[in-house]
Amino acid sequence: MSKKLPRVLAISGLLALAPVLAMAMGSHQPKDIDFEAANARIQPLAKVKLAPPAAASSVARGSRSGEDLYKAVCGACHTAGVAGAPKTGDKAAWAPRIAFGLAALTKTSITGKGAMPPKGGSDATDEELVRAIAFMANQAGANFKAPAAK
Numbered sequence: 001m002s003k004k005l006p007r008v009l010a011i012s013g014l015l016a017l018a019p020v021l022a023m024a025m026g027s028h029q030p031k032d033i034d035f036e037a038a039n040a041r042i043q044p045l046a047k048v049k050l051a052p053p054a055a056a057s058s059v060a061r062g063s064r065s066g067e068d069l070y071k072a073v074c075g076a077c078h079t080a081g082v083a084g085a086p087k088t089g090d091k092a093a094w095a096p097r098i099a100f101g102l103a104a105l106t107k108t109s110i111t112g113k114g115a116m117p118p119k120g121g122s123d124a125t126d127e128e129l130v131r132a133i134a135f136m137a138n139q140a141g142a143n144f145k146a147p148a149a150k
């Protein structure tokens with residue numbers, strides 16, 4: 001073993017410790033927690049009304065199943081009932097809407113209604129929308145048949 005090796009090891013050891021030492025000496029103090037920013041991060045649902053989610057799905061546009069679209073877009077509001085959205089599975093909230101029929105619900109979903117932006121803010125095709133509506137309404141007692149995903 002070379003005589004130099006222990007010294008090289010000692011120096012590289014110090015170098016490796018440098019950030020830790022610097023932190024211990026106070027030059028890298030973490031900033032105070034920014035509660036406002038943290039709050040903003042944990043309240044995406046409250047923001048969703050202003051910025052509807054873009055359809056982020058790995059499935060190509062036009063081929064998404066009702067469940068795909070629901071998970072990527074509609075669920076952001078309908079799972080928790082954000083902004084007065086009829087909650088998925090809530091029969092009381094859905095019964096009067098189911099009574100409109102699938103065609104009428106598709107129409108209002110395309111144009112938007114109240115706090116719901118057109119197509120829920122998504123780039124869904126009409127057929128994908130029909131599938132998503134059926135997927136949602138059927139969980140609240142409807143028996144809608146939508147064209148299957150291709």
Ligand code: HEC
Pocket residue numbers: 048049052053069070073074075076077078082083084085086097100104105106108109113114115116117119120121122124129132133
């Ligand atoms: C930004 C929140 C939001 C998103 C995203 C959203 N909705 Fe809605 N949706 C609402 C709200 C709020 C209502 C209630 C509107 C009202 O009755 O005034 C609603 C109502 C509906 C209704 C009932 C319409 C009627 O005539 O009463 C259907 C059907 C519907 N949404 C389908 C969907 C589908 C399908 C998606 C996904 C492509 C979706 N929504 C995404 C907020 C949303």
